Amino acid sequence: MIEKVTDQLIRALGELDETQVIICVKTLLENGVDRFCIQSLLNEGMKRVGALYETGEYFIADLIVSGMIYKNVLELPRMRYVPKLGERVAGRVLVGTAEGDVHDIGKDLLKSVLSANGFDVYDLGTDVPPKTFVSESTRLQPDIIAISGVMTVAVSAMARTIQALSDANLRDRVKVIVGGMCMSEELSREIGADAYSPDPLEGVAVCKNFLLKTS
Amino acid sequence: MNNEELLAYRQQIIEDAIRMKKKPDRTPHFANYWTWKILDSGYKLSEALYDWDKLEDSTIKFQKKYGFDMLVDDGVRDPMQVIEPIGQSSYEVDDEKEIMNIRDVSFMSPDDYDLFLKDYPRFLWEVVLPNKANRFNSDLTLEQFGEVFNRFNGYAKCTQNIVSRLNTECGTPAGMLSTQSTIPGYEQLFNFYRGIKGTASDMRRIPDKFKAACDLLDEMQLYPALEQLKTSTRRANASVDFIGLMLGHTILSIKQWEAFYWPSFKRMLDAVVAADKTCYIFSEGSTKRFWSYFKDLPKGHFAFHVEQDDIFEFKKELPNCCAVGGMHASLLGGGTKEQCVSYAKHLIDELGGEGFILSQDKMISYRNDTNPENLKAVCDFVREYR
Ligand code: B12
Numbered sequence: 001m002i003e004k005v006t007d008q009l010i011r012a013l014g015e016l017d018e019t020q021v022i023i024c025v026k027t028l029l030e031n032g033v034d035r036f037c038i039q040s041l042l043n044e045g046m047k048r049v050g051a052l053y054e055t056g057e058y059f060i061a062d063l064i065v066s067g068m069i070y071k072n073v074l075e076l077p078r079m080r081y082v083p084k085l086g087e088r089v090a091g092r093v094l095v096g097t098a099e100g101d102v103h104d105i106g107k108d109l110l111k112s113v114l115s116a117n118g119f120d121v122y123d124l125g126t127d128v129p130p131k132t133f134v135s136e137s138t139r140l141q142p143d144i145i146a147i148s149g150v151m152t153v154a155v156s157a158m159a160r161t162i163q164a165l166s167d168a169n170l171r172d173r174v175k176v177i178v179g180g181m182c183m184s185e186e187l188s189r190e191i192g193a194d195a196y197s198p199d200p201l202e203g204v205a206v207c208k209n210f211l212l213k214t215s
Numbered sequence: 216m217n218n219e220e221l222l223a224y225r226q227q228i229i230e231d232a233i234r235m236k237k238k239p240d241r242t243p244h245f246a247n248y249w250t251w252k253i254l255d256s257g258y259k260l261s262e263a264l265y266d267w268d269k270l271e272d273s274t275i276k277f278q279k280k281y282g283f284d285m286l287v288d289d290g291v292r293d294p295m296q297v298i299e300p301i302g303q304s305s306y307e308v309d310d311e312k313e314i315m316n317i318r319d320v321s322f323m324s325p326d327d328y329d330l331f332l333k334d335y336p337r338f339l340w341e342v343v344l345p346n347k348a349n350r351f352n353s354d355l356t357l358e359q360f361g362e363v364f365n366r367f368n369g370y371a372k373c374t375q376n377i378v379s380r381l382n383t384e385c386g387t388p389a390g391m392l393s394t395q396s397t398i399p400g401y402e403q404l405f406n407f408y409r410g411i412k413g414t415a416s417d418m419r420r421i422p423d424k425f426k427a428a429c430d431l432l433d434e435m436q437l438y439p440a441l442e443q444l445k446t447s448t449r450r451a452n453a454s455v456d457f458i459g460l461m462l463g464h465t466i467l468s469i470k471q472w473e474a475f476y477w478p479s480f481k482r483m484l485d486a487v488v489a490a491d492k493t494c495y496i497f498s499e500g501s502t503k504r505f506w507s508y509f510k511d512l513p514k515g516h517f518a519f520h521v522e523q524d525d526i527f528e529f530k531k532e533l534p535n536c537c538a539v540g541g542m543h544a545s546l547l548g549g550g551t552k553e554q555c556v557s558y559a560k561h562l563i564d565e566l567g568g569e570g571f572i573l574s575q576d577k578m579i580s581y582r583n584d585t586n587p588e589n590l591k592a593v594c595d596f597v598r599e600y601r
Contacts, residue, residue, distance in 0.1 A: 016419055056504070059468035061415035068416060100314045100581075105411060105466075127316065152544055153314065153581045181523070 002031055006041055013045025014052070016062060018069045021045075022076070029078050038079065042070060043116045050113075050201055064105065067112035074115070090117060091143040091211045094136055096124035097180075098149040098157035106180050106200075107148035113200040114146070119207065130157070130164035137170050143214065144207050147193075148180040155182050159191035166192075175210045179203055221386025222452065225284045229388070229454050233493045233537045234515045235569035242567045244597045245539055245574040246283040247520070249292060250315055254582050255280075259310045265296050267373035274377050278385045281594045285454045287497065287574075289381060289390030290374035293317070297370050300362040302350030313582055321413040322346040328417075328424040332431060343408070378452070388454035391497060395447065396458040397440035399479045400432030405463030414463065418471055426475060433479045441486035454495075455518070457487055461498035464505065477508060488516050495539065496520065506532050522576050530566055537570045542593065544577040547585040555589040556596045563600060573597060 005027050012020035028038050049066040052058040073079055093114055097107050104126045114121045122140055124132060133145060145165070147158050158178050165171045177195040178188050188196030194210070197203040216224060224240070231239035253263040256273035263269040270291060278286060293315065295306035307316040322343045323331070330338040345351045350359075374392055381387040398406070404425070405414045417425040449456055464476060487494045494517050501523040509517075510533065518537035521529050526541045541562040546555055562573060579585055 018420065057468065057470075059471070060466040061418060061471060062468060064412055064415040064466070065419045068412075100309075100312050102316045102318060104319075151581070152548065152577065152584050153312075156583065 002028070002033065005031075006033075009038075009041050010044045010048065013042060013066070013069065014048030016049070016065050016069065018065075018072070021069055021073060025073050025076060025079065029076075035079050039074075039116075039118075042073060046070065046113070046116045060105065060109075063109050067108055070112050070116065090119045091207065092120045092122070092140065093144045093146055093207065094122050094124060094133065094140060094142040095146045095148070096128035096133065097126040098147050098154035098161065099127055099129045100157050101149045101151045101154040101182075102126045103150040103180075104148075106150065110146060110148060110179065110200040110203060113204050114207070117204050117208070119204075128161075130161040133161050134164050134168045134170065137165065137174055138168070142174060144175045144177060144210055146203065146207070147176065147178045149178075149182045150180045151182055154180065155187055155191065158183075158193070162192045175207075175214075177203060177206055177210075216386070218383060218386035222382055222388060225386065226388050226454060229284060229572070230493065232569060232572050233455065233495075233518050235537065236515065238568045241601055242563045242597060243284040243572045244594065245572055246277075246281070246286045246288075247540075247575040247577070248277065248286070248579045248585075249288050251579045251581065251584055252277040252288070254313055255587055260313060260315055261308045261310050264293065264308060264315070267291075267369050271373055271377050271380070275380050275384065278381060278387055281590060282385075282598060283387070283594065284572075285388055286381065286390045288392070289387075290377050290392035291370055292392070294366075294370045297366045298348050298363055300359045300366070301348035301355060303347070304349050305347075315580075319410045319412070321408065321410040323408050325413075325417060325421055325424075328421065328428055331428050332424070335431065335435070382452045389450065389452050390454065391458050391495075394450075394453060394455060394458045394495075395440075395444070396460070397437050397483070398460055399437050399476075399483065400429035401475045401479070402460055402463050403432050403436075404428060411466060415466055418475060422474070429475055429479070433482075437479055437483065441483060444486050444490045444492060447490075449492075456490075456492035457494040459483060459494055459496045461496050461502065461519075462500075464498075464502065465500040469504065472505060477505075481508075484512060484517070488513055492516065494518070498522065503528075509533055509536060512536060518572060520574065526562075527565065530570065534570070537572060538566065539572040540574045540576050541566065541571075542573060542575045544575055544579055544584045547575065547579070547589050547593070548583045549586075550589060552589050552592040555593050559593045559596055560600065563597070 005024050009021060009024035012024060025038055046066060049058060053063060095107055095111050097104055111121050111123055124136055137145065147161060149158060162176055165174065175194045178193045179197055183196055185196050195206045197206055228239035228241060228243045231237055232243050250260060253260055253273045256276040258269055258273055263273050293306065295303055305318045305320050323346065327338065327342045330342060378389055378393040405411065409417060444457060464472060467476060496517060496519045498520050499522050503524045512535055514535040518539050521538050521540040526538050529538050542559065546558055559573065
């Protein structure tokens with residue numbers, strides 16, 4: 001029975017059938033399946049969404065909805081999990097949209113993919129000034145900072161953020177990955193980021209690599 | 216040329232570029248310049264955005280300095296001060312960062328579709344207004360409400376003044392804000408009611424209601440306007456007959472495009488063709504995955520703005536449509552004068568002739584989007600180059 005529900009859950013998330021997803025999760029919880037196991041099933045479902053995006057069947061609107069469903073499930077009473085400060089999950093990532101830029105769709109997509117991959121994600125929101133990146137890095141000690149931006153002004157804001165991290169002597173303690181349509185491989189190198197990716201899935205692989213190297 | 220002749224000349228080269236029957240005398244140049252105009256003319260953003268005279272002044276100054284053939288933003292794109300007396304929460308101006316922020320907000324919840332569909336005026340009054348104007352339901356006085364109308368008047372006058380001064384003092388035809396335009400229902404829900412996340416969610420969770428709302432808006436606004444297009448005559452100062460927007464396609468899969476977008480958009484395109492009009496579609500982001508839908512459009516009616524796609528590829532795939540764009544904000548902002556002019560020349564040599572209008576890919580908004588000297592050099596070059 002449980003096996004049937006787990007299959008159903010993966011399929012339902014792949015099909016973005018929210019009602020079905022919630023029903024499956026509740027059933028699994030009632031049957032004593034633990035939250036981590038459920039989360040890994042969700043991640044399987046998210047992989048299906050990603051695959052359908054890659055074939056062109058799904059587009060941004062579908063990714064936005066997959067992120068919403070994922071978030072709603074994690075907010076169910078018995079799914080909620082707040083890692084303690086200092087506790088290590090896959091790794092801790094601070095995400096935010098660069099100063100001056102309020103576009104958050106790309107950032108939110110990145111966030112759900114990171115969470116789906118076991119990262120402990122802190123979202124600083126949009127229009128995040130360099131000094132906030134610095135103060136939050138000091139407070140939360142992330143392994144990685146991921147900055148998103150779509151507008152031309154975001155490029156210089158990212159550069160200023162990276163500079164501010166250096167000025168605060170944090171730069172060698174944290175990796176910086178940048179993305180969003182204002183960025184390119186070349187620009188990311190110019191501003192001194194550690195990595196760039198046009199794609200959140202690839203970005204997550206890069207983040208995992210960072211952690212492997214540091215550990 | 217005096218201004219009257221210049222206006223006629225500009226109208227002619229734009230017409231020739233879109234109609235694609237004969238080569239225009241030279242390549243037309245559209246300005247995709249927005250808040251940058253204010254900064255370049257020496258005002259702070261808040262100064263001009265809150266003072267109609269200064270806003271007018273910055274637009275006219277801009278055009279006198281650079282001499283484009285059409286200003287896409289030929290008026291007041293962001294009249295946030297109009298509803299300020301009753302409260303607004305989506306705009307924010309930051310003079311220090313020289314940035315104007317617009318938040319992606321939803322002015323209704325999914326539950327409000329029922330009223331939307333049953334009684335649209337009541338829905339606007341009871342749901343949208345109080346959500347959009349956050350002081351609407353509180354301590355609002357009649358004077359404050361009246362002030363909105365005063366300011367609206369100021370806004371209308373400002374737009375009128377800009378358009379008329381662009382015509383008479385600068386020999387420049389009308390742009391986006393003073394040309395006939397209608398927005399399909401999907402675009403309205405996306406831009407004005409539900410925001411991006413709301414739209415994405417409604418298409419999946421309550422597709423029937425969402426579609427019914429799109430259809431209702433189309434019935435009320437789009438289709439009557441298309442009816443009018445049949446008999447309307449071209450305005451004396453027009454650059455094109457009709458302007459369409461393509462913004463909300465940026466999030467759609469092909470399936471969603473076919474369900475929510477294409478049917479009414481196609482009706483709009485068909486109406487333009489049936490009335491033998493010219494139409495400029497201001498499109499954002501990438502449109503590439505929808506090009507196959509435009510392949511059969513008859514030649515000589517449509518000009519599409521190209522933001523993220525490769526404009527050379529666009530022309531190759533859609534030789535029946537005029538392409539608008541080509542100049543990258545990154546080059547205008549970060550390149551040298553020589554690089555900019557040489558790229559403009561390359562674009563005109565490759566694409567010029569029928570079916571191409573030079574413009575900037577992005578909506579130029581921030582100071583660093585363009586170095587004024589680069590822009591001046593490109594504008595001077597384009598006017599002279601044959
Ligand atoms: C949606 C949108 C809006 C929405 C934003 C809604 C929201 N909640 O985010 C609203 C309507 C609010 C808005 C407002 C404005 N916008 Co706007 N907007 C867009 C639009 C249409 C799409 C952007 C988007 O979300 N794309 C989809 C996402 C998914 O793409 P993405 O962010 O690149 O993310 C993907 C990848 O890059 C990657 N990724 C993203 N971040 C990261 C980070 C890392 C670390 C990694 C690994 C990967 C990664 O993952 C994503 C999935 O693949 C673009 C046009 C376009 N090109 O499509 C204009 C655009 C960005 N906007 C623009 C402008 C000018 C504005 C405004 C100033 C208003 C105006 N006058 O129109 C305001 C104010 C904005 C401000 N200060 O920030 C201009 C910017 C021009 C410039 N000079 O740079 C654009 C390019 C439009 C244009 N035609 O020129 N906008």
